[in-house]
Amino acid sequence: MRGNGVRVLVVGAGIAGLAAARTLRTWGAEVEIVERSAAARVEGAGIYLPGNAVRALGDLGLGAQAAARAVRIERQRVGDHRGRPLMDLAVSDLWHGVGPCLAMHRADLHEVLLAGAKEVPIRWGVTIESVVDTGEDVRVTFADGTSQGYDLVLGADGVHSTVRRLIFGAAASARQVGQYAWRFLARWPDSGPVWSVMVGRGGAFLTIPIGDGLVYVYCDGPLDGPRVEPRELLAGFAEPAATVLAAARDGLQGGPVEEVSLPRWSRGLTLLIGDAAHATSPNMAEGAAMAVEDALVLADCLAAAGTITGALRAFEERRRPRTEWVRAQTHRRDRSRSLPTPLRNLVLGRLGEKLFHSSYAPLRKRP
Template identity: 40%
Template structure:
């Protein structure tokens, strides 16, 4: 089987497929095979999926587990303490912050140890269906035939463009996300959020005993292109109204190259997610915004569910249909709820309760995928 993309979805899928005895080849266009160094949040359902891959304990050991999110007014006054749904009865914490490179290293080493064959600096150029295989041509001139091709190559998926050309392109939501890593403040023992005016949300999230990251979600009309050299000034301006722990964190702002800014885009491909011997996973099928901190969780769940379906079904077609049946509504719920929270940040509505929506969907996601 061929996996296109060496990020969270692709690596997790490679591990999951090897655990059911499948031969796996993975191609990754980025020859350095690295990721940018900011943190992410693994929710309880992500940790459940990682446990099925044999990696939950390792992630918790290098990350920072926590059980609540603290929500404040812009000036720092505590607004609400949100106790996050947990799987403590299954031995898993409610959430775990982790550095993105640390998670990447764990997944990469596990995939290589499991026997996933990796080729870097290449991607697919054509995919042609044959009766029982997909005939794939690669950008280095090589070819191969595979029982299944998985497009796990991100929100701008090339595999999706080849097999789902009618799919709508990723949509800019109107917001951008700013992040940088800094030493963990002693007070930051959980996610600490500040709900600001001007359609902004700032937060601090621990990712290890020594580190945390600052995040800011801000309205960015017109999806502007921001010069790297301007990022510290622009971020400082967007943070200037916040109180609490944010001013002290902002004073530790790093060099421009270490500030990560991304416009927030979303994508949801209609089910089913397969055509012939090609199927989509992760952001290639359902890219979400970070409001629910479920992007990594959904990718990890995709991997274990797809492997489970392939292991249980009598035919590939049957497995891929079951995969979409199990995943589409769950992923749709996350994508749409995340977009709704962002919309409320930009256009407040009477009676809107983002924290309640986050709690509701998080509770739903405690059910096995």
């Protein structure tokens, strides 16, 4: 099917929405984006892109632009909360033949994607009130009372998707997975090109360099009980935990970790993509990869199918096994938190590298 004359509305100007806008415009569709934020504002601090995410950005035609703003990560290291090493993995071995691993400021990645979709009009500060499939098109009513018909509507509006609520109801809300996470940037010029995590009893402390002497910091702990601030959560952790916390810049962003799991992603001519469809815990760092892969596969399915509804069915059939694999691996990693500390450390020390390779193995193949 050719995209000429196909009218597409993308709801959300995040990673999934901008990537989809770029691929569908290349397919030939008339694409527009609406975004509830009033301007190009990015929530979040840093982002880690495993090899398959960097490959997907390359397939999107934006790999070089992203790499120019990123730090190339060479190793992944895991230690216990006292700093004793448990695993040291060369990421080039893990992702050989797929792509490098990069880390960057999330706003820089957003700017790369915005530039990649610069020919697609974006209406900022716009929210939607209803999505009605007429059988011939999708009628979208906006908050200002105006409405417009589209041949395809993409809900790319994140974990708390308005499109998902409008087409599937409140029962399709995101659910908490049991951790409360903090994210922030800190100045730590001595950090090398290493993804490094220390794991304690119920908590974790991750640092990833993103350039200019900054590290992206992620730490989390159990969600049950009163919320614990990072300094309390990481009490007893070895250096550099205290030093990095003391060097935190701006505000700390905190919130419960959530996931989205749905029996279907589409209804009629409306489709959910990215976190709106299949958000997971960030412990696999696959959110951006799954979002960009969604965009690439959707364009491929639309080009190959005879109808839009046929393309949406093909998209779900092709994407669901891969996103479900990622979710299953995040659950496996979360369960490992409940292991007794000596057993967890023994498993990571003896089998950590093997487990990392096996958890990412299916993702080495193209989607």
